[in-house]
Amino acid sequence: MAMPKGAQVFPRSEYLRRLSAVRSEMERREVEALVVTTPANITYLSGYTSKSGYVPQGLVVSLKDEEPTFITRRMDSPAAIHQMFIDRNQVIGYPEALIANPDLDGYDVIIDFILDKGLDRKGIGLETKFLPASTVEKFKSRAAGAKIVDCTNAVTWIRGVKSDLEIAMMREAAAISDGGMLRAKEVIGAGVREADASAEIIATLVRGANGKPGTDVASFFLCSTPRTSTCHIRWTEEVFQQGSQVNLELSGVRHGYTCPLMRTMSVGKPSDHIRRLHEGEVAGLEAALAAAKTGKTCSDVAIAFNTALKKHGFEKESRCGYAVGIDWTEPTASLKEGDATILKPNMTFHLMLGNWIDEDVGYVISETFRVTDAGGEPFTKVPRELFEV
């Protein structure tokens, strides 16, 4: 029996629209074939979220075919047939002999496909930054008739502006993020192990909200006293103490789409210093959202945040956010001074105001928002509080 198609996350017309935007960019860059290897970009153009990206795979978009072709490890092709909007014949599984093989790998099959289809006469687009040097070399030597064009982030920039269907998906993820944060407020307390609280919060993120489950576990960080100046530790084996501060970063996931959220909690009364920092950061958050209007730049948003924060006597060294969507960070626009990216409606950003000031002081708050003509519209609803638990 053949693998049936699964429930499709978006209608076919949505994928064709996305592909059409990609083809325009391909024409501009004079490439006949674009090999998409970044998992988030493959998700964007096909609906595929299966986690096979640890071995070579590529979605080949050509100028002439309406549907792209996905070349993946044979054992992953049923998942591609199930999840992707494309015809099952557009999924090519390569044999297992190419795994852990020093001479040939899945990229050779992608090159074979391009050569067979005669797509090597002009330009071939590659996301070179995310490929090993040896793979880029292989394309250059085996497809010697084509110019290899660096298309790193070409698709990533296109997915920067979300459709209304994508915004709806991010709202679903946001409701899950809210649920996770409210659960954190309930389960964090003196005498509780960090791991036990984390288990409850993560389970809430998987169960989801409003009848829509989380479809993946996104990166989750819980950095508590004395680790509040760290930002990427999962959790530890320790127990919360009276007076512990807890910095949380989490996100619900819906079919790849994330909606990150950060809050700081205090077991008992927070210090005056942290309370003042919180007030400055909330003022900065509100100023940044007000500035994030269509036509403004990323730099304008960062300046608004930095100015408001400075009025409260604080500074933040790191950028105050980045483009966000499928698989969290989009490595394109940054909310930092000097980033001239012009804001368009439905661009989405994680306004990430984590501020790790010194080895013993760190505080986090964040919201994910979409750009509108009236300013940044947050997806999540959790109050902007320094929660006392």
Added chain:
Amino acid sequence: MAMPKGAQVFPRSEYLRRLSAVRSEMERREVEALVVTTPANITYLSGYTSKSGYVPQGLVVSLKDEEPTFITRRMDSPAAIHQMFIDRNQVIGYPEALIANPDLDGYDVIIDFILDKGLDRKGIGLETKFLPASTVEKFKSRAAGAKIVDCTNAVTWIRGVKSDLEIAMMREAAAISDGGMLRAKEVIGAGVREADASAEIIATLVRGANGKPGTDVASFFLCSTPRTSTCHIRWTEEVFQQGSQVNLELSGVRHGYTCPLMRTMSVGKPSDHIRRLHEGEVAGLEAALAAAKTGKTCSDVAIAFNTALKKHGFEKESRCGYAVGIDWTEPTASLKEGDATILKPNMTFHLMLGNWIDEDVGYVISETFRVTDAGGEPFTKVPRELFEV
């Protein structure tokens, strides 16, 4: 106040032993400085498990210094001071201006460090396969006096043989894997949402076992009817039905160390075909473990498995396992015919017998084992059953 050192996972002598093995390999390859960028290798040589590897970072091992130097984003340096066994002065945080900067990045700081220390007169080792082509080029042009030596997997091969301390850590992870699988048996049933079962299982993996919590969420897959021929789908929004088959792959995590485990469950009676496949695979599993003795090769283990499975009328296309440890797969030895790697005591493998035969048939069972003189010794204790739930 300065960031305190956290509880150290291994004694200093253990890290110095590992570094000494790395230095011998460096001498053999004629490199004065080795830049370790793969997160699992950084964990191995320092105890660092914070998730900062999405931006440039590197642990620089030199022939002359006892402790390596870690160069990381400024905001991640407190986590490094807290978790790593090295002196706090061996952690260098680079400024935020190098993030999302097209001209300069963290690798420039690593190169500056190497040039300043005069480590560019002979060879510089890089894990080139895991670096962007542009980064390798940057090392070649900026450290023009040195030969850039490809050291991909040099450290990974060294960590292939575990110490007794590492084996003890993997046993802790195994106990968590067992707990997760037994919890799956309890929560999977007709009418239950896949996501709700997944939430319970994942929470169990985080809570841990024997008072030792999971320290991370490893990759988790639940592929149920009609998706049993897929292997890398997390779970879906659907509900288990009477007659559903459920293929599970999970692992507990202890300080980076994983111990993967796979089992197949059936909601109600499994089909005769799956039962026969199960019997063949268990026979193959036992034959493989018996063959996995010190001095045999990876190929011998694969042949033992394949022969036993064939006697039951089945075949498996993919390799029957791979080296495993920190962050799951070690991309070195494979349990496949033709892999001449000689088994040494305390090498550890995931004997991964997932068999995705056709678009409608897939079955999974696996165990993680260590090599001993008497054969493969499994870490987990869950019975080798096709669980009827």
